[in-house]
Amino acid sequence: LDDVLEFPFVKQDKALLAKIRDAEQRTIGKSRVVICASDELASRLMARSGGMLRNKLVVLNNAACFDDDGNAPPPADLEPIFKQYPYVITYIGTVADWLDRDLILKAVTKFDQLAALFIGPADVGLPKHERIFYHGPVEHPMIFPVMRKSALLILPFRINALTRAVNPVKLYEYIYAHVPVLASSYPESEKFNSFIYTYSSEEEFFKYLQRLLNGTLKLKRTAQEQQEFMKLNTWQARGIQLKEVMRKAWGCP
Helix, strand or coil: CCCHHHCHHHHCCHHHHHHHHHHHHHHHHHCCCEEECCHHHHHHHHHHCCCCCCCCEEECCCCECCCCCCCCCCCHHHHHHHHHCCEEEEEECCECCCECHHHHHHHHHHCCCEEEEEECCECCCCCCCCCEEEECCCCHHHHHHHHHHCCEEEECECCCCCHHHCCCHHHHHHHHCCCCEEEECCHHHHCCCCCCEEECCHHHHHHHHHHHHHCCCCCCCCHHHHHHHHHCCEHHHHHHHHHHHHHHHCCCC
């Protein structure tokens, strides 16, 4: 799912890095099939394993669980934010070093109509600003009413060796919410370009925020098209694909 060798705590510990690299190679050697969640991760494993992965490697992208009843309101403690600010840009996921938190601070400073909401566990702090709000994790079904209340859903990754290997689960969930989505541009996020907007610079990010505020940042696809996309990207659908991969790997009829 992730390139664990690129996590900072692993890279900073040479003994741990060597241990994980050795375990990775031994696991590959013993496996009949190796499944990666992204093309970038598959490419890296192929390079690290020499010839061991030949005819073993399969890419199955991530998917999502859509446990949404469609009627629940967002958590009560978030309602005042949505009532006070008409343009709430929301990130859902772990708050960590791979997020461009400085960019969000610049955004709310530049656009006084914006508020930024972060929901999820936090490994690092957020910039201090009266319109940057942090809420801890919520039960998974509660992310859907939060997303629907938001004006824009964001995935502001810092693009580095760790994030380039990520096929982001959150983009599948964001698309389901039928709300505009803006994400950092890199090959795995660009797979979603028919549904989302991507940016490559601070200026481009601000351009999309300005379009949000002036009402010209529209959804790229209809609700029906989004629903069809989601049907193909549930974990149940991935399970069917995985079953077929295993059938071929073990030579089953």
